[in-house]
Amino acid sequence: MTTQATNTAQTIDSAVLDVIARTDPSVAEIIRLEMDRQEHTIELIASENHASPATMLAGGTCMTNKYAEGYPGRRYYGGCAHHDTVEQLARDRAQEMFGCKFVNVQPHSGAQANTAAFMAMMEPGDTFLSLVLKDGGHLSHGMFLNFSGIFYKPVHYALHYDKDHPQHEQIDYDSVLAAAKEHKPKMILCGYSAYPRVIDFAKFREIADEVGATLMADIAHISGLVAAGVHPSPFPHAHIVTTTTHKSLRGPRGGLIMTNDEDLNKLINRNVFPGVQGGPLMHIITAKAVAFGEALTPEFKLYQQQVVKNAQALAAAMIDNGFRITSGGTDNHLMLVDLTVKDADLTGKEAEKWLEAAGIITNKNGIPDDPRSPMITSGLRLGTPATTTRGFGETEMKQIADWIDRVIVSKGDEAMISQVRSEVRAMCVKHPLTHALV
Numbered sequence: 001m002t003t004q005a006t007n008t009a010q011t012i013d014s015a016v017l018d019v020i021a022r023t024d025p026s027v028a029e030i031i032r033l034e035m036d037r038q039e040h041t042i043e044l045i046a047s048e049n050h051a052s053p054a055t056m057l058a059g060g061t062c063m064t065n066k067y068a069e070g071y072p073g074r075r076y077y078g079g080c081a082h083h084d085t086v087e088q089l090a091r092d093r094a095q096e097m098f099g100c101k102f103v104n105v106q107p108h109s110g111a112q113a114n115t116a117a118f119m120a121m122m123e124p125g126d127t128f129l130s131l132v133l134k135d136g137g138h139l140s141h142g143m144f145l146n147f148s149g150i151f152y153k154p155v156h157y158a159l160h161y162d163k164d165h166p167q168h169e170q171i172d173y174d175s176v177l178a179a180a181k182e183h184k185p186k187m188i189l190c191g192y193s194a195y196p197r198v199i200d201f202a203k204f205r206e207i208a209d210e211v212g213a214t215l216m217a218d219i220a221h222i223s224g225l226v227a228a229g230v231h232p233s234p235f236p237h238a239h240i241v242t243t244t245t246h247k248s249l250r251g252p253r254g255g256l257i258m259t260n261d262e263d264l265n266k267l268i269n270r271n272v273f274p275g276v277q278g279g280p281l282m283h284i285i286t287a288k289a290v291a292f293g294e295a296l297t298p299e300f301k302l303y304q305q306q307v308v309k310n311a312q313a314l315a316a317a318m319i320d321n322g323f324r325i326t327s328g329g330t331d332n333h334l335m336l337v338d339l340t341v342k343d344a345d346l347t348g349k350e351a352e353k354w355l356e357a358a359g360i361i362t363n364k365n366g367i368p369d370d371p372r373s374p375m376i377t378s379g380l381r382l383g384t385p386a387t388t389t390r391g392f393g394e395t396e397m398k399q400i401a402d403w404i405d406r407v408i409v410s411k412g413d414e415a416m417i418s419q420v421r422s423e424v425r426a427m428c429v430k431h432p433l434t435h436a437l438v
């Protein structure tokens with residue numbers, strides 16, 4: 001990366017802030033503080049990333065000024081020619097990226113995508129089978145306060161819980177089959193928010209076929225890995241695939257729904273608009289097109305390979321430091337750290353707070369079968385998409401594991417936090433985001 005490139009990114013950032021500051025210095029200052037936070041802390045939240053300046057800027061253009069309800073060539077408003085072109089481009093790129101026939105690029109988020117997908121596959125009151133939230137599922141996979149638990153009937157499969165079993169804390173496909181046979185769900189859902197292992201989509205499809213269910217894969221977390229061929233694809237196995245666009249895929253905040261089935265595609269389109277959404281966010285669809293273009297490059301494949309190598313290096317270093325990684329390791333971009341083997345009283349809540357003070361951003365997360373509440377937890381979820389974007393490799397992962405260990409073993413000692421904070425800052429300065437992203 002050249003100095004010229006670094007300067008370009010810094011110039012863009014300060015030019016954008018100057019424009020905002022002329023109208024609204026208060027908001028410009030908030031953005032400046034957040035830029036500084038992102039630049040000088042280590043982001044280990046598995047669902048976050050740093051989108052490129054091109055992606056972020058595309059999302060801040062005049063494309064926001066247009067109502068474009070409908071789809072390319074069939075809109076309810078005039079003046080949509082360029083919105084038709086960009087939406088079609090985003091669709092074409094997403095189809096190429098995931099090797100599928102139909103894509104709806106309009107969902108505002110992953111939860112919106114899942115809502116429309118559920119409506120395309122089921123009637124209210126229908127039963128679906130998913131992984132229970134506490135084992136790594138997602139709110140929109142049947143949590144009782146979410147639309148999915150209010151309007152549909154969730155039943156769940158489990159992970160293996162048997163320390164002596166080679167697949168301890170991994171999906172128990174026998175339990176999936178048994179639950180499918182018992183409950184005869186209309187739909188089976190796979191894809192998770194905190195699951196570190198490869199998902200066997202072919203096996204899920206076999207089970208779905210055996211009970212006459214449709215198969216939905218929510219690949220929100222792993223879609224960047226899937227696009228790069230670093231995790232097996234849910235196609236051709238899943239009938240419907242949903243994802244967010246801002247996690248490992250490194251695009252703007254948003255969602256996608258994909259299928260190979262023409263009839264399902266019609267149902268998906270109708271259920272996104274007018275089913276659950278009005279006017280699409282055309283500026284975000286424009287930014288999605290930019291990010292998908294980036295995801296089709298050879299550099300993106302190398303990036304995703306490094307994301308997995310970094311996760312494996314971080315997991316190994318955490319294990320060396322005496323922590324337990326659930327299921328014994330990771331095949332993807334994330335891991336769950338069981339803090340209790342190191343210290344039975346330690347909670348995810350405390351560890352998250354101490355690490356944030358030291359400039360290492362994580363989230364507390366339940367571990368499989370966690371007796372503690374989701375606001376306390378026995379674990380931390382760590383992920384490597386964002387740190388890999390800024391150019392960290394396996395050496396930095398080992399260093400990060402050592403910092404985490406020092407902060408946690410010190411039980412949040414202020415002097416230790418302050419020491420680690422300054423070392424973290426120095427590493428961030430050595431790997432500037434502005435440098436990495438242009």
Ligand code: DSN
Pocket residue numbers: 047110138193
């Ligand atoms: N909130 C996201 C995550 O952190 O995994 C899931 O939507």
